[in-house]
Amino acid sequence: MRPRATFLLKFALLIVVLYLAVALRPVDRHVVTPFSEAITAASAWVLNGVGEPVVREGTMIRSPRFAVDVKNGCNGLEAVLLLVAAVLAFPASWKAKLIGVVGGTLAIEALNLVRVTSLYVLGRDYPHLFETFHVTVWQAVIFVLTIAMFLVWSARVAPPQSPASA
């Protein structure tokens, strides 16, 4: 089978398996929800740090003027799943894969902090733009940068004549 097709098949299989794993109720309750709460706490800390008085309640950041709820799809985990599936499907050493997954995850979550805090400010000051930026612009930006990280990583670790001369 061609390397391109092999990669795509492995990627598709891994993305389904990873999604089903995080969608399981016990995983959601004991891993995903606490993770979302941690992201929310970090975002609230950043907002308070830059002089935006907000309070956090669970996965909610609120002030008298606006509130955001950091649900599944807003915690960066969706981009991490895509990155992990792509890195694991790519022909590279396990050490390179570990570096790709850990480094990529940290970068995605740092970017996600910018997304959550900027969406809070946008929703407070320009509520008519919130939905477009929330659903379309920021989601696409996060995934463009996630895939860009993968393409740069894959170009560096690709064995000679393998499917990624990015």
Add this chain to the structure above:
Amino acid sequence: MPRRRVPRPLRVLAGFAGGLALWLLLAGPYHRLVGAVAGSAFRAEGEGAIAVSAGREVVIAGPVEQPRARVRVSMAPVTSNLVLLAALWMWDPRPLGRWKWGVIALAALAAGHVIAVIAAIHSGLAVSLEGATGERYGAAEANFWFALWQGYQVVGAWALAFGAFWATRRSAE
């Protein structure tokens, strides 16, 4: 004189901005088209429901025996993966090196949009018909549609765009 290459970040940014502008411009008619195709497929299953597209969302009136059931599907999460694909296509210096595959990739994405709306309708109906769900949707079937719709929204749409990009890259093989 050799042609100067546009730096990659600028190309990707231009692809993103162009894709977003096109999406904002054409989302209304495209959503109506996707809604109409999904509605027809839904009716073809003998469900007796009616799809009414309003550009931003598709509204499905419930099946004949449950006419008060309503499902609203917000279309932006369904189709915004087109913006990602436009940006990714500018990653390589010669975008759409395999343009025939590009057409196939777009068709695959469009088919994904229709399937996602159908999954959203079934998932929404399974929830709104709650009491009657047992008769209409078995637990396994309701869970399947719910997982498919949630999975598409959370990561499937973006994974589909990435797969389409990877399949159409000239330098990927």
